[in-house]
Amino acid sequence: MKKFLPITKADMQERGWQQLDFLLISGDAYVDHPSFGPAIISRLLEKQGFKVGIIAQPDWRSTIDFKKLGKPRLGVLVSAGNLDSMLNKFTAAKKFRSNDDYSPGGQAGCRPDRATIVYCNRIRELWKKIPLIIGGIEASLRRFAHYDYWSDSVRRSILADSKADLLVYGMGEKQITEIAAQLAQSIAVADICNVQGTCYRTTSLDGLWDYIELPDYESIHNNKTKFAEAFKIQYQEQDPIRGKTLVQPHGDVYIVQNPPALPLSSVEMDEVYDLPYQRTFHPAYAQAGGVPAIQEVKFSLVSHRGCFGGCSFCAIVSHQGRIIQSRSQESIINEAKVLIKQPDFKGYIHDVGGPTANFRLPACKYQAERGACKGKHCLAPSPCKNLETDHTDYLSLLRALRALPGVKKVFIRSGLRYDYLVAAKDEAFLQELCEHHISGQLKIAPEHISAKVLRLMGKSGKDVYLKFVKAYQQMNKAIGKEQYLVPYFMSSHPGAGLKEAIELAEFIRDLDYRPEQVQDFIPTPGSLSTCMYFTGINPLTNEKVYVAKDPLEKKMQRALLQYRNPKNYHLVYEALVKANRQDLIGYEAKCLIRPPRQTPGIRTKPKVHTNSAPRRKRPRKTG
Structure with missing residues (x-):
């Protein structure tokens, strides 16, 4: 009978194990399914004969949970989970998310901010010298010095901050297989420097050849042009065939990135997805209602x-x-x-x-x-x-x-x-x-219709979208079906100002479409758009890019895409006035909103946003 991998000492004893080879720490609840990275890595190691145990969502406030399976023989693997821990916790407006689909019962708050770093700190408190390897999306996209939206700052490589020995970027199967084999052969983790798809720290570049040195952390921290320059090199060398080794100095330490891992062949992909997954969440979460994320992929x-x-x-x-x-x-x-x-x-x-x-x-x-x-x-x-x-x-x-x-x-x-x-x-x-x-409906993502914004997004033009809409409608008519398109649009992407947001709102009006969901751009680590957001530069062309960072303007752009919602009236009104587009305020068919009028709950003038202190209210007479 197939079983979940051990999460307790009792599970280990049932298998007759005295010690693990690898301990995997995950920021997500344990879901044994191939859509969850920790499950893939642990099952792959199991197939290769290694003893693997999982500690999911440990209490990071002490080391107690981290040592409950004992010290592993070969190393500790750490992943924040399927999402960056900061994106998991905060919205684009930097507000707390009310739920976490990767936690039991969807409960929020089951992992720390910057989970990879925190988990590594706890492991180092327990075992100073044990091989410590980080991976997953959080580690992968923060492998170099990067812009962090939630602190609005440039942070060092997560490898430097976590003090891990190795960072696995990308999906990780080839890398972890090779790393595990070398550790099993008693090769010191400090000497595992040749695995594609990994990064490591070093104090010397002796023996390294054919590499590109990026601007160092100190220079890109203080210079946005240097940041854009560094990102361009990273972005263009992200290829397993022609990509070169990259080096970025962090003080007296170098972060070295080997070229990406070679693509998996079909045979290798098949082996990954044919592993003996239980295909559901661990029974320990049943009482909490399971783990919601499994429903989308089960x-x-x-x-x-x-x-x-x-x-x-x-x-x-x-x-x-x-x-x-x-x-x-x-x-x-x-x-x-x-x-x-x-x-x-x-x-x-x-x-x-x-x-x-x-x-x-x-x-x-x-x-x-x-x-x-x-x-x-x-x-x-x-x-x-x-x-x-x-x-x-x-x-x-x-x-x-x-x-x-x-x-x-x-x-x-x-x-x-x-x-x-x-x-x-x-x-x-x-x-x-x-x-x-x-x-009944097909979801697609044109994202925007402004030519300038689409070019910066790397998306095809509006004419291609309209061509597809026409073909889709004609096909459904031909087969006698009434089916609809649900397009997703994005607000506040670099390059989009109020002018472009209004242009998109007019397009939505002409489609007679009422979007229920609108995505506000979130500058997540590692993306080209995030580099544009932080620097105001397109790193591939060096052109200046307008970026909406003012919270009010971001609210206006979002509101314009849902201009029919009465709750958005005043934001839409203010946006149209500010953009000198009062022609869209009126009673004509092309207008987005009607002029303000005195009705209960609606002001006759838009709220004036200033930086001045609020007026004090007069004290109310009591006598």
């Missing part, structure tokens, strides 16, 4: 990794890379058969995809030998002439899944790249998408 299938879409605000490029890595159809179908046997499976596969649903193959035949092109995008602003647009394999996979006994419907909920579909001119795929894989 009946979904990962078909590939990586994305060549190149959206500036997305960190996939820095984490999974631009080269697509796909599982075989056989492996995916076998996993679907496992899902079908689950007692709570109702016949619906919720998703088949990855970062982007319809990228199943590398962008072009040259990537295998040359890597992804330096300084170029595959899709934006227009498709590369070498881009291979082909849905054949994906369509074949979807057909095979639909044909499985017990499957009623196969949905596509991952981000669908409509610009790739438009470039492919694939009516067969569009038809089957509309006939079989949508439940």
